[in-house]
Amino acid sequence: MQISSRFTLAIHIFACIDTFGNECKVTSDFLAGSTNVNPVIIRKILGQLKGAGLIDVARGTGGTTVAKPLDQITFLDVYRAVECVENGDLFHFHDNPNDSCPVGRNIHQILDDKLLRVQSAMEKELASITLEELKQDTEKYIQQECKNNS
Amino acid sequence: MQISSRFTLAIHIFACIDTFGNECKVTSDFLAGSTNVNPVIIRKILGQLKGAGLIDVARGTGGTTVAKPLDQITFLDVYRAVECVENGDLFHFHDNPNDSCPVGRNIHQILDDKLLRVQSAMEKELASITLEELKQDTEKYIQQECKNNS
DNA sequence: CAAGATGTAACAATAAACATTACAACAAAA
DNA sequence: TTTTGTTGTAATGTTTATTGTTACATCTTG
Numbered sequence: 001m002q003i004s005s006r007f008t009l010a011i012h013i014f015a016c017i018d019t020f021g022n023e024c025k026v027t028s029d030f031l032a033g034s035t036n037v038n039p040v041i042i043r044k045i046l047g048q049l050k051g052a053g054l055i056d057v058a059r060g061t062g063g064t065t066v067a068k069p070l071d072q073i074t075f076l077d078v079y080r081a082v083e084c085v086e087n088g089d090l091f092h093f094h095d096n097p098n099d100s101c102p103v104g105r106n107i108h109q110i111l112d113d114k115l116l117r118v119q120s121a122m123e124k125e126l127a128s129i130t131l132e133e134l135k136q137d138t139e140k141y142i143q144q145e146c147k148n149n150s
Numbered sequence: 151m152q153i154s155s156r157f158t159l160a161i162h163i164f165a166c167i168d169t170f171g172n173e174c175k176v177t178s179d180f181l182a183g184s185t186n187v188n189p190v191i192i193r194k195i196l197g198q199l200k201g202a203g204l205i206d207v208a209r210g211t212g213g214t215t216v217a218k219p220l221d222q223i224t225f226l227d228v229y230r231a232v233e234c235v236e237n238g239d240l241f242h243f244h245d246n247p248n249d250s251c252p253v254g255r256n257i258h259q260i261l262d263d264k265l266l267r268v269q270s271a272m273e274k275e276l277a278s279i280t281l282e283e284l285k286q287d288t289e290k291y292i293q294q295e296c297k298n299n300s
Numbered sequence: 301c302a303a304g305a306t307g308t309a310a311c312a313a314t315a316a317a318c319a320t321t322a323c324a325a326c327a328a329a330a
Numbered sequence: 331t332t333t334t335g336t337t338g339t340a341a342t343g344t345t346t347a348t349t350g351t352t353a354c355a356t357c358t359t360g
Contacts, residue, residue: 001151001347002235002242009244011261015253027336034251037244038319043337060327062336075264085152092152094159094187101184103165106291111161114225114279121275125268134260141256151316177305188350193306210358212305
């Protein structure tokens with residue numbers, strides 16, 4: 001299965017805060033409009049991002065802001081915050097390999113480090129992308145679009 | 151969500167062929183025993199591996215063999231064969247970002263290449279592991295176990 | 301032909317994602 | 331202080347993919 005859309009949603013949320021945060025209040029309804037996803041789903045993701053210390057959400061009055069400098073938040077932080085994979089493991093292992101078979105008994109010994117290598121390679125790349133880069137690119141593409149329409 | 155256990159099952163299957171292929175016939179029932187997974191699930195995976203040209207399955211008589219030299223099959227080949235992710239995309243993107251929002255309209259432009267970078271890093275690592283390495287390690291750990299018991 | 305496999309269809313069970321309604325708790329402005 | 335708009339969250343439903351299971355036609359060889 002694919003990695004939950006919670007991740008791309010979370011990134012989309014940050015792009016919205018970057019773009020609209022100065023002009024207007026970024027509420028869960030606003031984000032629901034931009035992403036085309038139910039506001040309650042958005043609020044759940046906001047809760048996870050808040051729990052990870054990446055954003056602040058204003059109770060009562062409403063609105064979301066980023067809690068840390070953008071170059072200090074990576075895609076990996078976001079990925080981990082929204083818990084895309086259970087237990088942090090990218091690969092789902094079959095549950096009860098047969099203990100009385102030499103292969104079944106040793107399959108974890110054999111495989112686990114290899115799977116971890118793959119997972120680490122992926123996470124390393126996630127860690128190399130910051131929200132600052134996201135902001136730069138978001139501005140770039142939106143401005144490009146403006147030029148094309150003038 | 152995590153990547154389907156079809157992948158680790160497929161690798162487990164190859165480890166069994168490596169280990170038992172010379173001594174006995176590796177049938178779907180045998181593999182079901184070692185993995186502790188239903189034979190029909192095994193047969194479906196065997197069908198996918200066969201479709202990708204990685205193994206031969208003997209109709210009627212039964213039994214599975216590897217179709218290519220082990221150092222010419224990578225974990226990536228196996229991963230792709232068992233179709234762990236839809237459409238080949240590791241990340242699930244929310245379906246209909248709002249076209250009338252500047253961010254919603256551009257989110258794919260902004261994100262797609264970054265997601266691809268991450269996916270490629272992961273696939274590159276998958277491609278670096280061969281079934282030859284798997285076989286070596288399988289033998290190693292099983293022999294280690296024998297020593298410990300003597 | 302008989303025996304033991306594979307290939308596959310059909311259906312059930314489970315689990316996670318995502319949607320939706322509803323409402324209490326909250327903070328600020330009127 | 332009441333109103334207004336928002337967040338937090340529970341409860342429930344819908345959908346989709348996974349995995350399990352039964353059943354049986356098909357195949358190969360002895």
